[in-house]
Amino acid sequence: MHETDFLPENPLLMIPLTSSVSPKNKTMATLYGNSIALDHAQKDADLQYPEGTILYEVTWHQQADEFWFGANIPKEIKCIERVSVDNNKKLHYELFKGKPLKRLISENDTARINFITSQKMAFTP
16 A cells, blocks of 8 residues: 555656745655646736646654754655635645644635635746
8 A cells, every 4th residue: 555545646646836845844845737827827926826736835843854964855745735716716725744644634724725826836947
C-alpha cells in the first residue's frame, strides 16, 4: 500500500507552485496544484481560484542531509491538506494524516483554506 492510496490523486505528481520551511517546527512544505491552479497562479494576481482547482499542501518533517552539511531534506510526511473548488466556486478542505494516510477532516477550515490559497507562486529566473 502506498502513502497516497487514500488521496483522490497523488499530489507529488502535480505541479509544485511554491515551498516553505518552518525551522521552529522542523518542517518543510510544498504547495502543489493541478493545471487549472497553475494557469491561475501564473496569470492572476487575485487569490480567487476558479472552479476545478485542486491544491495540496504537503508537509514533511525535516531530517539532516547526510551529504550536504547544514542542509535539511524531507523525512516522512507529517500531513497533507487538500483544497478544491467546486462548480459553485465553494472551497472544500480535507486533512490527511497517519501511516497510511487517512482522511481525518473533510470540512471547511477557513484559516487553513486562507493560508493555502494565499500563497503566491514561486517564480524562477
